[in-house]
Amino acid sequence: MRITFRVRPRRTLARFSSDARARFAGRYALGKHMPAVETKQGMRFAWRGEDRAVRVLGGASSEILGGANLAEVLRDGFEIEQRAFRALERGEPAEPLSIHTSAGVPKSLDDFLAALRPHLPSWAQAEDDWCVNLQAEGSSAVHAAIDMAIQVTQPGADLTAPAARTRVACGASSYHGPASTSPGGGIPLGAAAKGLTHPVRYPVPSPFLRFRDESDDAFHARLRAEFIEYLDAYEHELGVVLFEPQWGSSVASTPWPPQLLRAYVTEAKRRGLAVVCDEVMCGLGRHGQDPRGATGCFLTECWDLRPDVVTFGKSVGGGAGHLLSGAILLKGASALAAASQTAYQSHTYAGSSVRALCNAASLLDRLESLRADVRRVEAAVKPALDALREESGGRVLTQGQGALWGGLFAHSSLAERSVANVALKEKCAAAGVLPYFVPVGGFMLTPRYDDDPELLRAAVGDLAQCCLEVVEEMKWSDGDLLPRVRA
DSSP: OOOOOOOOOOOOHHHHHHHHHHHOOSSSOTTOOOOOEEEEETTEEEETTOSSOEEEOOSTTOOOOOHHHHHHHHHHHHHHHHHHHHHHHHTOOOOOSOOOTTTOOOTHHHHHHHHHGGGSOHHHHHHTOOEEEEESSHHHHHHHHHHHHHHHHSTTOOTTSTTOOOEEEOBSSOOOSOTTTSSSOOOSSOGGGGTTBOSSOBOOOOGGGOOTTOBHHHHHHHHHHHHHHHHHHHGGGEEEEEEOSBOOGGGTTOBOOHHHHHHHHHHHHHTTOEEEEEOTTTTTTTTOOOOSSSOSOOHHHHTTOOOSEEEEOGGGGTSSSOOOEEEEEOSOHHHHHHTTOOOSOOOTTTTOOHHHHHHHHHHHHHHGGGHHHHHHHHHHHHHHHHHHHHHTTTSEEEEEETTEEEEEEOBSOHHHHHHHHHHHHHHHHHHTEEOEEETTTEEEEOOOTTSOHHHHHHHHHHHHHHHHHHHHHHTOOGGGBOOOOBO
């Protein structure tokens, strides 16, 4: 039987736009959202009602490719969707576009797993004892990683006992998802809302924790000693230590010093603690570092970190609205299977989108060939940010690697950095450039790997000029600034 639907008239664009700003409780305060985006072409976004396109440098690692390259990634899933649509119209059996997890899995899951395997660290491929949990966004992937890590490293433990080692250690500067529910950020509800997150943070190599006139060697030695003291004090409560090899918004894309991070990971694992590396921001080759036996997809591989679990973010789905993320248990899948266990952090449509899985498989198959593009991004961005750091007299600290970069206003007061951020937003709006503004005061840049280098170079140059104008107006003295790096 064919049902005839009565279609309501479409709302006008103008009415929808005003409704969206007033009623969408999303990233920004009600009524403060960015305009609707009419079209995108690489980094150029056309906002409704605006005369010129804005050059978007942000997006928090949500997109990897654009234009014809993105079309190739989307092709297989799009064709499946077309076939399914035609079959549905004819009333015939159709290829499923998603499947409730209680009823099965999509056949495209096989292609995704085959495409993922070569990107695991070589030791994980050799041991072949891995599995993956799939989610829709990064914070859920982190929860799944914690879940699997605790199960595998504490087999048979009563995790409901009052003395159970289930707490999660987070760095003093970290962000692993929405602050009200995820490890890391402390607002608006604080640590009390986060369940397992330990209320005391371990020390990290953030500029906010550095002493004045402290050399790199002295800073790192002090941090390592303080981390050991931290574990001595809280190890009996901890089940997992959570690391971001390269920070996102919490420290504006600052990479960890690799040797220091390896020392932290080694110390945690020596004590029997599970280690999770959250690569939602820096993974999928965005870091731009050389591979170490596999493809260089994860910093975990490139820096030989050997965690128990590594996460990846939503850009694996192509950055076109087909959401997918995940947590890869690198060793211990056989133990879960033997105990008839799985990742309990799951939901009814986790990893069930055929389009997302097809997109991800296609992207992963191409990923190794994109390293040259990531290095072209670095060549376009790094000189302008290096110059900004120098010309600002250290009032803007710039850092990053590959296609993940950032800048921090260097005043020691968060209140002053926040004032500078407001001014920067106004100047960037006037210049037609949009970085990802970070709450600590500054910006983050996560270009697509195939963004036009010349357009990117010009946009970053305009952003740098906006920053220089801000610090000139702020008139900060050298004594106001965070401690500077000293060799």
